[in-house]
Amino acid sequence: xxxxxxxxxxxxxxxxxxxxxxxxxxxxxxxxxxxxxxxxxxxxxxxxxxxxxxxxxxxxxxxxxxxxxxxxxxxxxxxxxxxxxxxxxxxxxxxxxxxxxxxxxxxxxxxxxxxxxxxxxxxxxxxxxxxxxxxxxxxxxxxxxxxxxxxxxxxxxxxxxxxxxxxxxxxxxxxxxxxxxxxxxxxxxxxxxxxxxxxxxxxxxxxx
Numbered sequence: 001x002x003x004x005x006x007x008x009x010x011x012x013x014x015x016x017x018x019x020x021x022x023x024x025x026x027x028x029x030x031x032x033x034x035x036x037x038x039x040x041x042x043x044x045x046x047x048x049x050x051x052x053x054x055x056x057x058x059x060x061x062x063x064x065x066x067x068x069x070x071x072x073x074x075x076x077x078x079x080x081x082x083x084x085x086x087x088x089x090x091x092x093x094x095x096x097x098x099x100x101x102x103x104x105x106x107x108x109x110x111x112x113x114x115x116x117x118x119x120x121x122x123x124x125x126x127x128x129x130x131x132x133x134x135x136x137x138x139x140x141x142x143x144x145x146x147x148x149x150x151x152x153x154x155x156x157x158x159x160x161x162x163x164x165x166x167x168x169x170x171x172x173x174x175x176x177x178x179x180x181x182x183x184x185x186x187x188x189x190x191x192x193x194x195x196x197x198x199x200x201x202x203x204x205x206x207x208x
Contacts, residue, residue: 005056008048012064015041016098020071024085030164030179039187041098042128043195045105046121050199054110061102068098088149093139101132121195122188129184133177141173 015037023034041064049057072094075086086094105128112120139145141157157173164175 004048004052005059008044008052008056008060009063011044012041012060013067015044016064016067017071020068020075030175031183035180035183036187039125039129039184039191041102042105042125042188043121043191045102045128046109046124046191047195047198049106049109049124050113050120050195051202054106057106057109058103061099061106064102065095065099069095083152087140087152087154089145089152089154090140092148093136093141096139097132097136100135101128104128104131117196117199118192122192125188125191126185129188130181133181133184137173137177137180141176142171 019034019038019041021034022037023032025033027033027035044064045057045061048060069091072086072091076084076088076091078085105124107124108127109120109124112123139148141154143158146153154173157176158171160169161172161175162168163170164178
């Protein structure tokens, strides 16, 4: 395995493991600490895509997916206050969301590769982040998918409350999804800074 691929795989694995741990710890009313680390996965994917191309980026994504599945399995074996830390729905939603969003990110980035330096990472991350949020929170918590795991329906997430504590009444999971999506969008913009620094430094190193 080439060194560049190893670095990408290790970076993605670190993000996935850290996010799976930090998602267990609340940050305010609507977020967990994992919401701050998980979006870094898009930075890793986009950086690998820019530097080494879409095929390498896809390999990094697959590696991250495998690590995520392993984390979900470990979490399913750990009993929390209300049962396993990772239920079947959460594991399924997490896996589907990660794989779909990251592969879509790679595809969108590749299509936008020739545009201004910031357009491909920003555009692909916005599309990927939105896809990730919709798939994960819907599969993991929406009443539509209660049939996936009838013995462990997340009633708490389906309870109606004002959106983000102030808006119209909606299931709690919708507030969680909106807050999570907002953080992803903000971090997508901030991630342009390290993306530019890394890719620019790589370009200069290649010329030496």
